Each structure stands twice: as C-alpha cells, then as structure tokens.
Amino acid sequence: SSDSTLEAVKSSIDATLLPLGLKPDEVNLKPWGLEYKFSKQQTPNFVAHFFGADALPETVLKQPFGPKIIAVQGTMRLSWHFHERKDAYLVGLTGDVDVYANATDTEVTPVSVPAGQLIHIPHLIRHRLGSPTTWIVVAECSLDVFAENPSDDSDQIRLSDDFGRA
Numbered sequence: 001s002s003d004s005t006l007e008a009v010k011s012s013i014d015a016t017l018l019p020l021g022l023k024p025d026e027v028n029l030k031p032w033g034l035e036y037k038f039s040k041q042q043t044p045n046f047v048a049h050f051f052g053a054d055a056l057p058e059t060v061l062k063q064p065f066g067p068k069i070i071a072v073q074g075t076m077r078l079s080w081h082f083h084e085r086k087d088a089y090l091v092g093l094t095g096d097v098d099v100y101a102n103a104t105d106t107e108v109t110p111v112s113v114p115a116g117q118l119i120h121i122p123h124l125i126r127h128r129l130g131s132p133t134t135w136i137v138v139a140e141c142s143l144d145v146f147a148e149n150p151s152d153d154s155d156q157i158r159l160s161d162d163f164g165r166a
Helices: 006-020 040-050 058-062
Strands: 026-030 033-037 064-072 080-082 086-094 097-102 111-113 118-121 126-130 136-144 157-160
Touching: 006 033, 006 064, 006 136, 040 058, 040 064, 040 136, 058 064, 058 136, 064 126, 097 118
Parallel strands: none
Antiparallel strands: 026 033, 033 064, 064 136, 080 126, 080 157, 086 118, 086 136, 097 111, 097 126
C-alpha cells in the first residue's frame, strides 16, 4: 500500500531474495526508493526467477549488465534518461509500472504496464519509470549491446530529474 514504509518494502524484498539464493552486492538508498545491485554471475539465477526461462533474448545471458531490483515509492519517478550501451529489460514484480519512453528528448505521458509484463527499453531510447500510486518493485536485467565496449554505471545520460540530479 502507499503507506508502506521503506523498511517494510526492504524487508519484503529481502524475504523474497533469501530463499532464491540471490545476494545483492549493494543496496543503495535513492531519492525515489531503493536499488539492489547484483553481480553478473547471478544473472542466470536472477533471470530464471524473475523473468522466466524464455522471456529474454539469449544474448542477455551472454553479455549481461548486472541485474537490479528497484523499489519506487508511490507517486515518485526516476530521472528522464537514456543509455548509450545497454538495452534494459524490466518486469514489475508488484504494482503497475508507469513507463515513459520516447525516441527524442521530449517527455511523454506514461503507459501503465501491469506487473508481470516484460518491458524492453532499447539503448538510446529516452525513458523513466514511475509509480502511479503505491510502492512498486521492478526487476531489471540489461544487455551489454557492444561486447567490446561494455556498459558501466557512467552509461546514464540524465536529461531531467525530479530531485535536481540532471
């Protein structure tokens, strides 16, 4: 519910991960919620549990960019941004996800994507995720598009941001 606390959401995510044997390398507090980052080595297990065996192109497992889980507080949005070197694949684990996406810098109204439905955001596509009303939890696994020039944390170009980070 929208009145869930950060601690309650974190406890719920931790309880989900533990029996799956998934251990985050980092858990980061963000202005919009929480970000769990996992090592590339955990990609097959992560994908099997959160995406299903055939949901993602095989290349994602061959050239993964470390998986993530993000939890976004109700009515908040991530920055409007894009990546030059990775394709993002996402699936909402709880709640409907507001997906804003456009080929140009112009921001657009979001499309609501129900939990469980695969979201694919190719590299260079401008995008942001948001939560319409309540906490949402989203699993993300990205593909390194260029094996010879892999993505990293600097591969995020922010165009605008509700928290003054652009």
